[in-house]
Amino acid sequence: MEPESPFIPYLARLQSVTDLTPDTKLFNLELNDPAMRDNFDYSPGQFAFLSAFGVGEAPFCLASVSYRKAGLEFAVRRVGTVTSALHELEPGATVGVRGPFGNHFPLEDYKGRNIIIIGGGIGMAPLRPVINTIIDHRDDYGDLLIINGARTPQDLVFAPEFDIWAASPRSRVELTVDRGDEAWTGRVALVPDVVKELKPSPENAITITCGPPIMIHFVLEALRMLGFSDHQIVTTLEGKMKCGLGKCARCNVGEYYICKDGPVFTFEQISRFIEQF
């Protein structure tokens, strides 16, 4: 018996598909093999590949938390061929799952600290399990500030969960959009400007930020202006990936592979990379 190829995905059943925004759906999957279901443990920040058989495979961060044992969740924005094929699927369909891959946010190390979450667009997907872990273990962490921006109010990915997050003790949810609509009474501002407006204190704080590269660039600038050190600012890097195993070399940046050395890095680490992504 040959050892199983690391390219063979686990088969999983699509349990539910929920529209999150006009172009993003939440997929909840259950692995077909009951033994695998129990063994598939993962941490916030890790990712897995989803297969739409016949179309291909792409990496997505796990948007659920492992310990809730309520299925594997992925927030998938329709941007390419694999994501379009996934969007066509109905509950009951079979997909492939390979993972979990990569490192994770070291939440154990953040205990007792104030946590600032800054997410833009689909960048909220890896941040959702961080937020849920904190609110499920609320006494372990200090204040929680969530700054979430999107292009329009309709594009705020986890809108139905904002009330739950905000209801957690010592937690605030601050929303912003690039363009409002008739119903929107909230902020119309860019995420980095909201950071400057709210002026979170760097003292005993960790910032976790995910979003489009341009947002990250200016958020980083704003945080540094407020006195945050690069080791207090954590992000996930995105890279083209075909294996998740450090073999295909697509996500190679300097001496690192985003798929196995990342995707989670502090800006202190990133600033030491020989090549800047």
Added chain:
Amino acid sequence: MTFVMSKEDLRSWLGQLMEERTLIAPTSTDGLILFQQIARVEEVVLDFDNTVLPPKGCFFPATETLFTVQREDGRINLIPSVVARETVLFGLRPCDANGIALLDKPFLAEPSDTLYQQHRDKTILVGLSCNKVSPECFCTSVGGAPNDSSHLDILLTKIEEGCIIQAITERGKALLPLKQAPQTEAQPPSPPCPEVVPVAGALEVIRQVFGDTYWSRLADRCIHCNLCAYVCPTCYCFDVRDYEDGGRIERVRTWESCQSPGFTRIAGGYDPRSSGGARLRQRFYHKLLYFAEQFGAISCVGCGRCVKFCPVNIDIREVVRDIQSLGVKGGA
């Protein structure tokens, strides 16, 4: 174990090997020397500089099905590809054997690439020393030698009377004919000396020249044809995609190159390495620095194929010299 095998005995040994195994050896097709499966012993060519393509495709084929998707009564089964046949890869140069040992590092690192592993396990490597060097060769500058037997099971060296045969591994010994000529004192001809390239000097300063405009200037003449990666024994970047053909679905791995536009482009269109200069620099930095940091050896074996075939004469030996001189200037 070393002995001399006559030309006739070599032919009959190859004939024997073909009966039980797939024999892959250099052949001449339209004037090109290529590794191909041998149907008749006479097809094997022993007089050549080096093959146009390295033998990496024996282990990491240019396209290979990883698994097939089978649909049965609405159920999906994934059928992994397996490598069934024992193969003898005959006539590879020591530099190319070194190339295979370098490919092993990423592919066999945990979790092992099982398909690559099967190709490796089922293939015996019978090498052929170089009695002369090509103008592009520089194996001795990157740790190799024209008669290097490391990473081979058997090494052949051509001499007037036939071949000196050295069994390097137990596996190689077991492949040899039972009836052998007595051990020989015959000394192989001393190996030729290829060009010397200052690799060590360049590696000392390579970090200092990352931001130099050298890379974009060099890339101005690069047409990003990927030929350098195609002919390279150690380039291993790949792509994975699905093909659906009349209900049959296969997931296929193909060679890819860091020189391709879009190699690093992510969903949504952002490409962190969109310029030609950054892509060309990646080729050299991955080979000379990143791979070495990760696996302890640079991923170049000095075969010189990229030098020989580059349509715009980008020459890794020149690049190494340029890195060294730019670094020295920058440091002064």
